[in-house]
Amino acid sequence: MSDSPENSDARGSEAKPAGPLSDLLIVDLSRVLAGPYATMVLADLGARVIKVEQPGKGDDSRHIGPFNAAGQSAYFSSINRGKQSIALDLKDAAHRETFEALLAKADVVVENYRPGVMEKLGYGWAALHARFPRLIYAAASGFGHTGPDRDKAAYDMVVQAMGGIMSITGHPGGPPTRVGTSVGDITAGLFTVIGILSAVHHRAATGEGMFVDVAMLDGQIAILENAIARYAVTGVAPGPLGARHPSITPFAAYACADGHVVIAAGNDALWGKLCDAICAPELKDDPRFATNATRTDHAEEVAAVIEARLAGLTAGEALALCEAAGIPSGPLQDTEQALNHRQVRARNMVIQTGFPDGAPLTAAGNPVKLSAYPDPTTRPKAPRLDEHRDAILKELGL
Amino acid sequence: MSDSPENSDARGSEAKPAGPLSDLLIVDLSRVLAGPYATMVLADLGARVIKVEQPGKGDDSRHIGPFNAAGQSAYFSSINRGKQSIALDLKDAAHRETFEALLAKADVVVENYRPGVMEKLGYGWAALHARFPRLIYAAASGFGHTGPDRDKAAYDMVVQAMGGIMSITGHPGGPPTRVGTSVGDITAGLFTVIGILSAVHHRAATGEGMFVDVAMLDGQIAILENAIARYAVTGVAPGPLGARHPSITPFAAYACADGHVVIAAGNDALWGKLCDAICAPELKDDPRFATNATRTDHAEEVAAVIEARLAGLTAGEALALCEAAGIPSGPLQDTEQALNHRQVRARNMVIQTGFPDGAPLTAAGNPVKLSAYPDPTTRPKAPRLDEHRDAILKELGL
Known part of the structure; x- marks a missing residue:
């Protein structure tokens, strides 16, 4: 504690950060x-x-x-x-x-x-x-x-x-x-x-x-957000979905050779880029996967075809492919990795x-x-x- | 849309709620x-x-x-x-x-x-x-x-x-x-x-x-809260813990005869009340369960002894016991149940x-x-x- 006379608000010698609420x-x-x-x-x-x-x-x-x-x-x-x-x-x-x-x-x-x-x-x-x-x-x-x-x-x-x-x-x-x-x-x-x-x-x-x-x-x-919207429309209380989004697909954690990566291809353009990036351009023409709605209806099949391609890749390799193609994606990080991430x-x-x-x-x-x-x-x-x-x-x- | 002259801010005929930010x-x-x-x-x-x-x-x-x-x-x-x-x-x-x-x-x-x-x-x-x-x-x-x-x-x-x-x-x-x-x-x-x-x-x-x-x-x-604190103190990134709190015990979802209930007995006094409520007063004298720290070190044993007592009770019965004893507790509710809860x-x-x-x-x-x-x-x-x-x-x- 400083006891200098100017320290009249008893905040001690360590300064509080200045901020927009400093008057409160x-x-x-x-x-x-x-x-x-x-x-x-x-x-x-x-x-x-x-x-x-x-x-x-x-x-x-x-x-x-x-x-x-x-x-x-x-x-x-x-x-x-x-x-x-x-x-x-x-x-x-x-x-x-x-x-x-x-x-x-x-x-x-x-x-x-x-x-x-x-x-x-x-x-x-x-x-x-x-x-x-x-x-x-x-x-x-x-x-x-x-x-x-x-x-x-x-x-x-x-x-x-x-x-x-x-x-x-x-x-x-x-x-x-x-x-x-x-x-x-x-x-x-x-x-x-x-x-x-x-x-x-x-x-x-x-x-x-x-x-x-x-x-x-x-x-x-x-x-609760999306869960209330789903209940409001269907009258059915939604259950847990593991590691995927309820109404956007692909938007989940997918297994690779050495772990999981998250891929969030939230629209049709990104889906097309993903199909190309994982060397599966034929998926773009599969009617089950034509729109976000049909992909979500077939979320398990989407996971299966993606994971079939990722099985031969490490997480690092899979993320490099996604990044090069501009597909939102990221690693599953624990607290240590998160705190040490460069960003x-x-x-x-x-x-x-x-x-x-x-x-x-x-x-x-x-x-x-x-x-x-x-x-x-x-x-x-x-x-x-x-x-x-x-x-x-x-x-x-x- | 109302086109009355006083409706000069184009908000339509449905009034916006009045609120502290109405001038923004x-x-x-x-x-x-x-x-x-x-x-x-x-x-x-x-x-x-x-x-x-x-x-x-x-x-x-x-x-x-x-x-x-x-x-x-x-x-x-x-x-x-x-x-x-x-x-x-x-x-x-x-x-x-x-x-x-x-x-x-x-x-x-x-x-x-x-x-x-x-x-x-x-x-x-x-x-x-x-x-x-x-x-x-x-x-x-x-x-x-x-x-x-x-x-x-x-x-x-x-x-x-x-x-x-x-x-x-x-x-x-x-x-x-x-x-x-x-x-x-x-x-x-x-x-x-x-x-x-x-x-x-x-x-x-x-x-x-x-x-x-x-x-x-x-x-x-x-x-991230508690996870950062744990990592800061131990140098080890914490992992998932299912349905329990990392540093308070008992503070988890516990199985009963027909489902699960959450019991959050966050201090020693509540632990004692819980032991009495589930007819297991002898647990109060068990040195493994003497303090929150030792209970957390033995979280699996705590769960085992609690669930042994709850096995003969429905969730409703277990919650009634907890409520009568003043122990924070609650049902696991889905979206429908949550939206229809009286509170x-x-x-x-x-x-x-x-x-x-x-x-x-x-x-x-x-x-x-x-x-x-x-x-x-x-x-x-x-x-x-x-x-x-x-x-x-x-x-x-x-």
Whole structure:
């Protein structure tokens, strides 16, 4: 920590990235993922985020692995990089005074408790809006603040199951398959950011804050996309399709001699180029494969004829053929390969940040690239629990 | 179409929903999914979106199924509800005049061409910014506007494969598995919205537009989350885990007598409640299952002991036990079940819109619920190609 007098906003010696949201102060009560992911996106765009954590324990995700050798959570640290921390017991009178002084300065409060928790503390939307009319209140909950199931708890896995995405992910006849990343939380986090920024825009015109209510389950419905369209037209709930697209063919992972490649020949012209590239020009005249619709009706035959040709090629050879022909295609990469891919590196999508004790940590960068701002290659580290208490209290004059 | 004089903005007789973005005009050149999904989200929040489509053919997704009996695409219609359409050939001098008149009125232009296409038309960011300094320019491309692979084409499937999400989705040793919805496009669409709204906020302070550059591949890296943290700590790229969480246990789909249920007992207290609920209190004292970390190390044994108890229960019975004990849990629902779930209905996440000819269509609602605005149960239909040409030309005085 620098204690130079100009460091009046208690941000420490590591500069926050400049960004379009640098004028916004976010007070963040949220834990684990949906809320913290939202405030990470806001912080990456320049907002100042103060995490208000439970004394003693802090954000639950401090205690969820993977951990480094020093026992610090990489999960917590990657999502909470660049935020500040103050531990407050919202049932303690002195701590409530501090919290309310923070709210008086804040633009947005974010929480992901079950509905009712904030009301019991006296900090529900109605109470806060009456007292801080410009404050925007964003709630990311499992089921939302309305409806018969509002009081139920949910985690990512629950909404992936209930929202339908697990029913269309996996292989026909195979066991249930979770999307390998927490799309239940992350999608809700992104919609929460969108709600907050919409509310900021509204406030600029009206001077009034509003309540932003995002449910993880709702977010899963919002990304069902093609599955809802198929159900709407056919009345039949779609099942999983393995590694192919439901209505574009060829658009799948295909086996080669030494692995799989993805080929996405999304229109008739690309189909023709693919037939030529894999030395099978006769397929262009096969009536089963004449249009995208007929190819999709015969998706298994399409896979069989493509894989017959790819069987003698390595993935590298197959991709070189596709690339030379201008056919969208790519390798199946694991996390290590993805993070080391030249384009991912060139786009600064792998940045350096730190664990709470300052040990270095690699994390994902910010995918929103803006011409008016630099895209830094580092981010300030994640906070120790209560790390910024003194500086924040001083700033608040408490 | 109403031709009443007050209908000066050519929106037709169906009112656009009021929303926090009602003052924004989006000129949308984008096709298929990432860009159109972004502008759907903006339209759901009140923005006016004018689709500029290729004469004759229009947005490619008009020709991608599923189709209704009249041959109209439900895929196109669900994503483009409530937008207006004008067909413009951007190589034709008169059409370029119309396009430029639209840009002069617009707040944001959105496109998802490959980098370079707009420059060839004379409408790259540098040229437009010089002429329309307040205009925000958002590009959603496969690989982004910088880096060695910027010129390559990508579809959802390609970035799902290259970005690593397919490497952690599916079952150990099983075939490649695509996430069943287009998370490559949709994630990029959501980050594009976030970039646009950040740029709108910046413009309110500075008067200047900016260039927002979002790559589908970057978006996949940004949602890898726990997988990056695991790789950062262990140096080993994680593989797929079927239907369980990588670092929380029990947090998975478990088999019952007649199907599967998801149980997400994310901490020690919930684990204890689960042991009691399934009549296995002795598991609480088993040292293998003492903490979340040891349970995760023994995730297969945890699944075995849970499934041994669930084998005599139906999914409904198992969920009733969990619910009574306050353990986050839920059913595995298909699209039909998800859309008919009482909470999804209560949250207005299933709305009515229409195909271009006006035939009714069910689609996903808006997951961003805002206290200052109503959340309508209907949305104006998707446009016929060039449907709003006359009204838009009249509005522009052309």
